[in-house]
Amino acid sequence: MSDPKPPGDGEAHAELVVARRVEVTAEVVMLELRSPERVALSLWTVGAHIDLVLPSGRIRQYSLCGDPTDNSVYVIAVQRQETGRGGSVEVCDSIAVGQLLTVRGPRNHFPMGDSVNYLFIAGGIGITPISAMVREVASAQRDWKLVYGGRALDQMPFLNELVELGGDRVVPVPQDESGFPDIEALVGEVPTGTAIYCCGPSPMLAAVELAVESLRDDVSLHIERFVAPDVAASPRLSFEVELRRSGVTVVVPPEKSILEVVLDTIGDVDFSCEQGICGACETKILEGRPEHHDSLLSEEERESNATMMICVGRSKTGKLVLDL
Known part of the structure; x- marks a missing residue:
């Protein structure tokens, strides 16, 4: 086993193999994911999750529930949700031992602090x-x-x-x-x-x-949260978004998210939940005032206007400039 990697920042991608599959209950499947080359996986802390890229192209986030000191394996458990968005059904019905899956992360938006x-x-x-x-x-x-x-x-x-x-x-x-x-x-x-x-x-x-x-x-x-909380509806207006590194400016219409427009324009950006609860699409803001609708950023982080979740966030100003 090679030396462990540093804690993941959410940008790491790895091809891992399903080494073990256990039906923990009638509706819950536990998967153990390992490196095919037995390379040490990125370290993680309790509360962290990974993004699983499924064969269908769906991207779903699952909390790590194993031992963070064991960098040879990631353990997740998935509950079948018949009325969900299809990811859990795909995992429970189709993912088999020996299958290769793309994993992103880990990242942690639910860290555990010290307490008495x-x-x-x-x-x-x-x-x-x-x-x-x-x-x-x-x-x-x-x-x-x-x-x-x-x-x-x-x-x-x-x-x-x-x-x-x-x-x-x-x-x-x-x-x-x-x-x-x-x-x-x-x-x-x-x-x-x-x-x-x-x-x-x-x-x-x-x-x-x-x-x-x-x-x-x-x-x-x-x-x-596994599901975004209900929020009061606010008027959805069009606004411009300049993607500074890409050198393009786009219009985000009322019926689309910033993420959708960015994907249509430059294609390759990280995202997962599309509900503002996982942090995969967090993006640096260079200019403008965002309208936050995520469940992750603190009030201080929102007031700083430093980053936003582009899957749910919009703009309070006519134009946002993003580091994309």
Whole structure:
């Protein structure tokens, strides 16, 4: 095995082989991806994800749920979503051991910081980034608790190994037996200074956000979304975008995103989720004032006007100049 690469910045591309495929539950498939040449993979930290370029051309992001100290393999788990955009069905039905897949990343927009106490709240396949976090804090002998909701016990991936790891620190909440987690009670009882990390369905994330906002000003909340939150509609107007490095200026009409126009014009730019939640299309702004609609940038980052997600962002000025 060669020396490890530095942590990924989201630009790395690699051709990896599916070395192992496991049906963790009836709806969740776990894949282990390795280098065919046994080259060390880019290092990653808990909370990171990779972009998987599927044979159909679809690009989907999946959280890494393995061991970040093992640079020989990337482990992801994919839940089949019949009503989704097709990526999960393709992975679960078509991806086989021995198949080569293009991987981009890793990148991390859900990093875990230091805290004296942690509360992890996971719903469904949202356990994927949370499971890696739990293993890390358990190894570091920090104080932690995991509340894990799912439709039924046999549909909750990694539950048994997490219970073995944490015992009564792990609280399963199967919906068919116990309903939904009592979010207000969970948030209300944690000690001052607790870091809350949450990933799962949008209604659960909204409930956690509301509980923290209304009950606690002495804890920190960190959320990863798989789906962009609903936002109030705003008028969509045309504007110009100058692609400085390419030497062209284009018009973005109301019915198209900046990303769509850029792809039509210069073609080769990174993107993945097209919902402003993954960060793949983050682009440097040289001039103009963007209108942000992503779920990643902080208020300080938005006010700096330094970068934007061109899949969802628009412009407050008649023209934007981008470093493309």
